[in-house]
Structure formats: C-alpha cells, structure tokens
Amino acid sequence: MRLEVDIASKTFKSAAGEQHDVIAGVAFALDAGEVGVLVGPSGCGKSTMLRILAGLDPDFQGRVSRPAGARIGFVFQEPRLLPWRSVEENVRLAAPGADDAKLSALFEVLELKAHRNHFPGELSVGLARRVALARAFAVEPELLILDEPLASLDTALASRLRDEIAMLVDGRSMITLLVTHDVDDAVRLGDRVILLSPRPARVLAQLPIRTPRSARGEVEIAAIKSEIVRRIYGCPTQQDAP
Numbered sequence: 385m386r387l388e389v390d391i392a393s394k395t396f397k398s399a400a401g402e403q404h405d406v407i408a409g410v411a412f413a414l415d416a417g418e419v420g421v422l423v424g425p426s427g428c429g430k431s432t433m434l435r436i437l438a439g440l441d442p443d444f445q446g447r448v449s450r451p452a453g454a455r456i457g458f459v460f461q462e463p464r465l466l467p468w469r470s471v472e473e474n475v476r477l478a479a480p481g482a483d484d485a486k487l488s489a490l491f492e493v494l495e496l497k498a499h500r501n502h503f504p505g506e507l508s509v510g511l512a513r514r515v516a517l518a519r520a521f522a523v524e525p526e527l528l529i530l531d532e533p534l535a536s537l538d539t540a541l542a543s544r545l546r547d548e549i550a551m552l553v554d555g556r557s558m559i560t561l562l563v564t565h566d567v568d569d570a571v572r573l574g575d576r577v578i579l580l581s582p583r584p585a586r587v588l589a590q591l592p593i594r595t596p597r598s599a600r601g602e603v604e605i606a607a608i609k610s611e612i613v614r615r616i617y618g619c620p621t622q623q624d625a626p
C-alpha cells in the first residue's frame with residue numbers, strides 16, 4: 385500500500401479572474417505505516433494539498449495515486465462535529481461498524497472517557513480536536529490526514545496530544561499525512577519530513593527519519609531540527625529523497 389503524489393500545479397481563479405498559483409511542484413511517496421509531515425509557511429498551500437490528496441479537489445495538474453478504495457480519515461483544522469449529537473454519537477455515526485472495545489480504547493487514549501455524553505458546544509478546542517481524532521481513527525483508515533491537529537493548544541496540552549497521536553499511529557499500518565508549522569512536532573511525529581517553500585508550494589527537501597519515534601532522543605531531535613532550519617533558510621531548492 386503506497387501513496388504517490390506528483391502535483392505539478394494547482395491554481396485558483398479569483399472572482400476578478402486573476403490566476404493564483406498555489407502549488408508549483410510537489411512530489412513525494414509514503415508507504416503503509418509511514419507518517420509524512422508537511423511543513424511549510426502559512427498560506428503556502430498545505431490544506432489545498434490535503435484536499436487534493438483526499439480526492440476532495442480533482443481540479444489540479446498532476447497525479448495522485450491512492451490505494452484503490454482506501455478508507456480515509458480526515459481531521460480538518462476545524463473539528464466539524466455535529467453540534468446536536470453527543471461525542472460518542474459523532475464518532476459512531478462516522479464508524480457504525482466500530483466495536484465497543486475498540487471505541488473504548490480510543491476514548492481512553494484520547495482522554496475522552498468522561499466526555500462520551502457531552503455535546504460539542506460543551507467542549508474546549510482541545511477536546512473537540514480529540515473527538516475529531518477519535519472519529520478519524522474509528523473508521524480504521526488506510527489513509528489518515530491530519531491538518532494541524534496541534535494548532536492553538538497550549539504547549540503542555542499540545543505535547544500530550546502529540547504523544548497520544550504517536551501512540552495511536554504506532555499500533556497501526558495506515559499511511560498518515562500530517563500538516564504542521566511546528567518543526568518540533570514534525571520531528572517528533574514524522575518518519576519523513578517534507579519541507580515546502582512559500583506559495584506557490586514546491587518541495588524544498590525531504591528528510592527521512594529512520595529512528596523509530598519512541599527511540600528518538602533529545603540530541604537526535606535537536607540535530608534533525610537544526611538540519612531542517614538549515615534546509616529552510618540556508619540552501620537552494622532541492623529534493624533528496626532516498
């Protein structure tokens with residue numbers, strides 16, 4: 385199972401008829417079990433790319449090959465929960481076949497046990513994000529897409545949720561693609577970090593991280609982070625996937 389992405393270009397037309405180039409050359413591939421992290425500046429086209437990869441936007445030049453009929457779990461920047469349904473109902477509606485034990489395990493890891501009967505309006509941003517994550521994992525996706533799952537959470541909460549996502553991803557063989565602005569999150573969560581240029585997005589560099597997530601020490605994490613910063617600010621466009 386493999387995701388192969390080769391987006392040559394993506395443009396939007398403004399209401400005035402002007403053309404805006406958003407993606408200008410993004411190619412990478414991910415294998416089952418791999419977590420790819422897209423890191424790029426605000427507005428460079430990351431969310432647009434995720435929509436293309438999920439098949440929600442067919443209007444682009446290039447090719448995306450997903451496993452045929454792949455189940456997709458998509459966590460959008462906004463949790464997009466049904467406000468009139470409880471936490472548990474939101475998750476069950478997306479995954480009617482999910483068994484009780486699996487849902488309980490998900491609620492446990494994501495610290496949602498006490499909130500099963502709450503409604504989205506009663507939840508903090510962090511909790512609503514967790515429900516959106518539970519819903520995406522509950523469908524047992526072959527392709528999991530996470531658009532900034534840690535954005536706008538305080539540092540302690542973000543790092544807890546990051547560990548929970550790592551725990552959930554580690555036990556599964558899906559392809560995961562995550563977007564973040566945060567280099568630290570990218571290095572702690574990713575198996576492959578894909579650095580993007582400002583709009584229109586191009587791949588500046590790809591860095592595979594071969595040490596398993598749980599075995600990455602602080603020294604290695606710091607070294608990879610400084611390599612990323614060097615690639616972003618200090619060298620010409622290049623693509624050096626293995």
Ligand SMILES: Nc1ncnc2c1ncn2[C@@H]1O[C@H](COP(=O)(O)OP(=O)(O)OP(=O)(O)O)[C@@H](O)[C@H]1O
Nearest residue numbers: 396397404406425426427428429430431432433583
């Ligand atoms: N439907 C649309 N019509 C016109 N322009 C759009 C549309 N969707 C996105 N854009 C433009 O495309 C560019 C990329 O947007 P996108 O949301 O993909 O960036 P992003 O990297 O995800 O940003 P952020 O990190 O801030 O979430 C932006 O300039 C945005 O204004």
